[in-house]
Amino acid sequence: MTHIDLRSDTVTQPTSGMREAMLTAPTGDDVYGEDPTVRLLEQTLASQLGLEAGPFVPSGTMSNLLALMAHCERGDEYIAGQQSHVYKYEAGGGAVLGSIQPQPVEMEADGTLDLDRVAAAIKPDDFHFARTRLLALENTMHGKVLPLEYLEAARAFTRERGLALHLDGARLFNAVVKLGCQAQDISRHFDSVSVCLSKGLGAPVGSVLCGDEELIAKARRLRKMVGGGMRQAGVLAAAGLYALENQVQRLARDHERALAIAEGLMSLGYPVEPVQTNMVYVQIGDRAGALKAFCAERGVLLTAAPRLRLVTHLDVRAEHVDPVVETFAAFAKA
Numbered sequence: 001m002t003h004i005d006l007r008s009d010t011v012t013q014p015t016s017g018m019r020e021a022m023l024t025a026p027t028g029d030d031v032y033g034e035d036p037t038v039r040l041l042e043q044t045l046a047s048q049l050g051l052e053a054g055p056f057v058p059s060g061t062m063s064n065l066l067a068l069m070a071h072c073e074r075g076d077e078y079i080a081g082q083q084s085h086v087y088k089y090e091a092g093g094g095a096v097l098g099s100i101q102p103q104p105v106e107m108e109a110d111g112t113l114d115l116d117r118v119a120a121a122i123k124p125d126d127f128h129f130a131r132t133r134l135l136a137l138e139n140t141m142h143g144k145v146l147p148l149e150y151l152e153a154a155r156a157f158t159r160e161r162g163l164a165l166h167l168d169g170a171r172l173f174n175a176v177v178k179l180g181c182q183a184q185d186i187s188r189h190f191d192s193v194s195v196c197l198s199k200g201l202g203a204p205v206g207s208v209l210c211g212d213e214e215l216i217a218k219a220r221r222l223r224k225m226v227g228g229g230m231r232q233a234g235v236l237a238a239a240g241l242y243a244l245e246n247q248v249q250r251l252a253r254d255h256e257r258a259l260a261i262a263e264g265l266m267s268l269g270y271p272v273e274p275v276q277t278n279m280v281y282v283q284i285g286d287r288a289g290a291l292k293a294f295c296a297e298r299g300v301l302l303t304a305a306p307r308l309r310l311v312t313h314l315d316v317r318a319e320h321v322d323p324v325v326e327t328f329a330a331f332a333k334a
């Protein structure tokens with residue numbers, strides 16, 4: 001039975017071209033700064049983002065953690081969305097390892113954080129309070145692309161309030177492809193940007209944190225501290241480079257397939273949220289567990305949740321759309 005795995009875009013297998021690139025990558029000891037492939041990856045991505053080179057790290061979680069700890073000191077505070085990855089899904093790393101207090105704020109329907117709400121959460125300069133230092137945004141956020149005008153407003157706002165601005169751009173390139181813009185059109189508004197190579201881009205491992213030289217010097221020290229200094233990591237970086245060269249534009253196909261699945265489910269009467277990139281959200285309520293089991297028996301894998309998330313990626317092919325929709329149709333009748 002073929003499996004159609006819609007749980008996440010992290011489940012992709014390295015493509016044969018990617019495996020070939022990994023096999024032939026020149027390597028060196030990256031803790032000594034001597035791995036040419038890691039350096040090339042860091043420089044390639046940083047230059048695409050218009051930022052100075054950032055460290056290649058094993059995961060997006062580590063990348064965000066280094067950003068928090070590089071921007072904030074002990075007793076400082078960062079503001080992020082209530083549903084943001086950095087706040088909700090990273091084991092409280094900023095608090096545990098950096099003694100940095102999170103201040104979550106409720107998100108808007110379009111994935112932005114209302115700047116008035118953010119302003120209200122900023123602490124006055126008074127010894128009762130943690131020092132608010134950083135605003136962290138996420139793009140895409142639940143598959144939604146933050147509008148460029150919003151990013152501009154967020155930049156102006158953070159400048160005015162003396163906050164740094166970090167982007168969790170785990171799926172930055174989904175936003176880039178959706179908008180048909182350059183990565184810099186998004187990244188230029190931020191002090192630091194974290195990009196995951198292991199989501200839709202299809203690499204097995206890795207993220208890069210980009211920022212200016214001073215921030216990155218701090219981040220490199222922190223990476224060593226938390227155990228993220230890797231040696232002949234060029235075999236992994238080669239996969240990331242290959243993804244940047246060959247697997248960015250194809251994200252458009254993931255978006256098309258997500259839209260096709262969404263339209264199919266909508267025509268069956270499922271309440272589906274508007275799709276922008278590679279995520280389909282369906283309000284499935286308390287039938288989530290039953291749906292998951294039903295689908296699994298038919299080779300369609302998903303994560304049960306009342307607000308169900310279906311994610312397309314390079315191993316979800318055009319011919320998979322119909323079987324997915326048919327499975328949901330069968331479930332509706334069952």
Ligand SMILES: *Cc1c(COP(=O)(O)O)cnc(C)c1O
Binds near residue numbers: 085
């Ligand atoms: C996956 C993800 C991360 C973390 O990446 P890992 O490599 O899984 O640690 C961070 N932010 C967002 C938005 C993500 O989707």
